[in-house]
Amino acid sequence: MNQSKTTRFLINNAVTILFVILSIMSIPLSGYSLPYLFQEILTRLGRNMFLVLSLLIPIIAGMGLNFGIVLGAMAGQIGLILVSDWNILGMQGILLAAIIGTPISVFLGWICGSVMNRAKGREMVTSYILGFFIDGLYQLVVLYLMGSLIPVLNRALVLSRGYGIRNAVNLVGIRQVLDNLLPLQIAGVRIPLATYLVIAALCLFIVWFRKTKLGQDLRAVGQDMGTAEAAGIPVERTRIIAIIISTVLACYGQIIFLQNLGTLNTYNSHTQTGMFAIAALLIGGASVVKATIPNAFIGVILFHLLFIVSPMAGKELVGSAQIGEYFRQFISFGIIAVALVLHAWRRRNEAEQSRSLLRGGGARQEGQSRTAGIKED
């Protein structure tokens, strides 16, 4: 039993362990000093953690990995564009951007949730495509309507043709405002304390939320929609709420992300948001049906460690930084593919077992106890 426990731990955390090994191998290759890496990781943890956490609630609701968080990211960016146009600086700017972003992301989240309700069982691919679709609308608004229909006062933001927002928006007024709100420096390492406090607050919110009535409803829906419906839980409404919360959180997450970077790539910043957040979460040991705050935390650290190290390691190893870059790309796509495959595989095995039991099987006792073990987790 003890041995099987270890084996199970290894199997369940294979991805994470692989990444730990990969990182340990490539750190010395890259030639970066440990304090430098530590500082970078701290920065990136503050930058990305909020976005990754915004994925958790739909997973509880059984809706899988919400690729639709890009919708929230776009809402946040619209807020940021308007704020920099009105030249509102500092914390007021960030708060106002969040206030503008909130109704937009609630609306987009509602759309996303409703669309996903129409495509039960293929939520992920639907939210993924919806991200592209809304990206088209976002471009329509930002590239054509802003400056023509929607007034933009600051001409520096506008393309030379007279309308449409420039490719890069300099967020100079709110650059790292949140990070530096409570300056803290320990042994030469800067810690963005305020950002971490916001993230901690979100973690507490998620822990608390799971215990509320709504949180329990979500979990029931995630377990079995039919049973939840029979128990009187409004399934579709609950699912929409889960997505709305996720989208709004992603909106705030993107604002935190961009205030740290200091520049907004109007047409590119959001495109990778969903994929990177999801890859990070999966690397942390989460699956399509189960994700925890520690998963997010470990995942962000490992994923971004590899992010920093792999170009240099690639350069040292084969003499081309480009290969390291492609390798990182391969890892982030590959990890999502592997996680999805494992999930589908497991689910299918469970279905087959329950079917063979129905047929008076019971021949696969051993497999059955393994399934039970998975459910226990």
Add this chain to the structure above:
Amino acid sequence: MNRLKQFITDFGWPRIIIALFLISLFFAAPFVDVRIDTSFSDLFNRFGMNAVLVLAMVPMVQSGCGLNFGLPLGVIAGLLGSTLSIEMGMTGTAGFAMAIAIACLFAMVLGYGYGKLLNRVKGDEMMIATYVGFSSVAFMSILWLLLPFKSPTMVWGFAGKGLRTTISLEGFWSHILNDFLAFRIGENFVFPTGMILFFAVICLLVWSFMHTKTGTALTAVGSNPEFARASGIDVNRMRTISVVFSTMLGAVGILVYQQSFGFIQLYNAPFYMAFPAVAAILLGGASVNKASMVNVIVGTLLFQGILTMTPSVINSVLKTDMSEVIRIIVSNGMILYALTRRTKVSK
């Protein structure tokens, strides 16, 4: 009146709106000084370039594997075919034929593995296919840099190794299908006979395959896997066959695309190849598990029609280039529509 209503529900609102939009673009064209003959010439050219790629959706959709978002895998096989053929120093028709042969070989191997994988993840094919496609593109990007290609037309001049991002087919088999029996009407209209013929032949091939015993079994698997199993069809085998076939079509499709385009595009180029093809076949009236040759032809004409006409006409009217945004909205809107259709999905 009822029949009209029935027709509209069958055909679907999005399709009607887009078709009307396209027709109005054609009517508007002369008023904004866009030449109709050039537009048609463009349209046929783009149709020929993309039709085989769209056709690559059909076998997988028919066997119930969903929309083939893993098309990049076929594209990679095609890229391997053309680069290896150039490496061997082949040119002209022989080079093109060699490229197809090599590409089909790779497509068979890749498609087989891909099919086996998809058999283990029934129900989740589309999302997994997308990411399998993406990760293989990223993986191949590494290989393009590392593989020991020697041909000076293909490797970076200064480093002497690693393939270029775009490789010209000039002097190899650029336009080899386009120019075959091509004829010109007036000054601006050229009909790419060879390419259209090639598509017609492949179309016929797929059509006749679909009507063989294997093809019928394949369709049965897509319509009702339980029923198919009960009647003694090996479901997994049929699905694997369809995936191999789709991947091979994808490989040939990209070769046709390349010879018309005149360049081989490597590295990140295959990433989003699947989306326009998926959108086109859905636009043509296919659903997530039902597709026919007519869907392919109508869909490609409509989709490429929009892509041809919007830049020229809309730009002249609005004095801005909105074609890219329209393309994104139309193609992804179409995919979304198909994914969320509750009724008649299992038609």
